[in-house]
Amino acid sequence: MWTCDFAGCGKPAVRNLGNCILCNRHLCSQHLQYGVHECPKWEVTSPLRGGIPCSGPPLQYDRVTRSSVMGGMNYHIEVCFDDGIRWIARVRRFNATSSPAVLQNYIVQSEVATFKFLERTGVPAPKLFYFALDNEDNSVVVGYILMEKLHGKSLRWSLATQEQRRMMEQLADVFVELSKYPFDRLGSLHCLNDIHVSAFARESLTDFVQSEMRTMGPFSSLEEYHKSEIRLILDLILREEIYSQQAVDAYLIHRFLLDLVPIALSKLVQDDQRYYLKHADDKGDHIMVDEDFHITGIIDWEWAHTAPPTHAFNSPIGLLPVAEFYRGTNNLGSNEITFARILGEKSRPDLEGLSGTDGFLGLFQGLRDAAKVDDGVDWDGWKSAALYRYREDTGLQLLLCRHGNLVSEG
CATH class of the missing domain: 3.90.1200 (Aminoglycoside 3'-phosphotransferase; Chain: A, domain 2)
Known part of the structure; x- marks a missing residue:
């Protein structure tokens, strides 16, 4: 389906396992091997901590440990400062299931507000350091939140x-x-x-x-x-x-x-x-x-x-x-x-x-059963009664016409 994206290689990429969703590349069986394929490294100097250098570990996609760095909606990248401090960069995943940027930004803003509220309470939660939205003013291109890395595991x-x-x-x-x-x-x-x-x-x-x-x-x-x-x-x-x-x-x-x-x-x-x-x-x-x-x-x-x-x-x-x-x-x-x-x-x-x-x-x-409404009736009996009960509902009528169904009169 794909050819290998490794420079100078034209071999067919391994389907599914050869798709690195971190660096968005397709890899053949040779270049998929550990030690050959590594996602790009990055090192920067952070103005948020007085210019202390920081870096992130190589972004290696591992199906065994992926739950520790990737949830259903976000990537979690460890940010390591030279003085030993560790932060987490929480970055929204982007694929065909992603919502529009305007909604993603609204969700990020709400999560930021929640963190700020929690700081006023005694609830143990990560400390928020910085965030950016997904817009043209963001040099990182994607929206993200920088927060404290908590000790422990899920x-x-x-x-x-x-x-x-x-x-x-x-x-x-x-x-x-x-x-x-x-x-x-x-x-x-x-x-x-x-x-x-x-x-x-x-x-x-x-x-x-x-x-x-x-x-x-x-x-x-x-x-x-x-x-x-x-x-x-x-x-x-x-x-x-x-x-x-x-x-x-x-x-x-x-x-x-x-x-x-x-x-x-x-x-x-x-x-x-x-x-x-x-x-x-x-x-x-x-x-x-x-x-x-x-x-x-x-x-x-x-x-x-x-x-x-x-x-x-x-x-x-x-x-x-x-x-x-x-x-x-x-x-x-x-x-x-x-x-x-x-x-x-x-x-x-x-x-x-x-x-x-x-x-x-x-x-x-x-x-x-809990609501004591239509309790004790199986699905087929309930559906038959519901079709008759809501027979005048215009939305239901539209669906029944669309799908070629009719409601019985009794």
């Missing part, structure tokens, strides 16, 4: 068998600290003259109409937020931008969810319009720990947003019995119960009760 919950309760106690301390800083709106943090809540900084909550970015929020109530999010999804389905292969099913489900919002919210603790910062990707590897599983910091604050206490202080995804949820089970897992009790023990009983399918169909069944 948590692997399954390895912390003897230390899990101590880990939960430390994480509960983080939640208690965040509970001291309420906000009055739902959205992501932003910083112009001061830190405030602005529109959500996340791809899934952003629309583009004729190349113009349209963000969502901020919102003053949970109902307003959930309904706006679902309406955006319904619109994207009609525009064939998402769920293009299951458009009718996806539309029916989200149309049902739109009706479910006020019912579900009525069963929650009353929305007192006090919202708290929530990490948006808390599956466990956002926690840095040392050799003894002491938390050294919380990283990856991209997409962070404010949320009601029922969401902000519930158990992190890493503690949830995910396999049980996919089977449609709504029971709390043992780790969730333990974490809730720990929050209660830390003199925050108001937070204690908050930590709490075979494929998607199991999840959807569990949702309906």
Whole structure:
């Protein structure tokens, strides 16, 4: 498919394994070998630290260790100063799945604002040193954030068998600290003259109409937020931008969810319009720990947003019995119960009760059972009823005509 990009070589490049996504080159079997292919080195003098020279390690793509330097959205490059100080350069990945630069810049600005807010708290997080956006004034060409490199490694919950309760106690301390800083709106943090809540900084909550970015929020109530999010999804389905292969099913489900919002919210603790910062990707590897599983910091604050206490202080995804949820089970897992009790023990009983399918169909069944709406009905029975229930919905009618389906009258 490709020829080798190594100077003077015209051999065919190795497919897949020969594609270096760091230096954007295709390599043959010879030049792919370790010690032959090395990504370009770089050395600079940093004005941010009084001209102390710094450099980065050779950027070598290694499928075994790539998770330590590359996440789903960003590269993490170690910046090494001659006096031993280590920083991290957080650089957005760029490929066909990347969002437009204007949205990437907005997300970076929100993450920067989040770091600035966290500096005012007792939450252990990397210190922010500098950032640049993706624009023509940026000599590096891509947007990036320079931050402190924290000691330790990302948590692997399954390895912390003897230390899990101590880990939960430390994480509960983080939640208690965040509970001291309420906000009055739902959205992501932003910083112009001061830190405030602005529109959500996340791809899934952003629309583009004729190349113009349209963000969502901020919102003053949970109902307003959930309904706006679902309406955006319904619109994207009609525009064939998402769920293009299951458009009718996806539309029916989200149309049902739109009706479910006020019912579900009525069963929650009353929305007192006090919202708290929530990490948006808390599956466990956002926690840095040392050799003894002491938390050294919380990283990856991209997409962070404010949320009601029922969401902000519930158990992190890493503690949830995910396999049980996919089977449609709504029971709390043992780790969730333990974490809730720990929050209660830390003199925050108001937070204690908050930590709490075979494929998607199991999840959807569990949702309906929990809400006591259309519960006990299998997928085929529910879909048949939903098609009739929403038969007057113009969006559904459009999809059914588009896909050649009809709604039965009974």
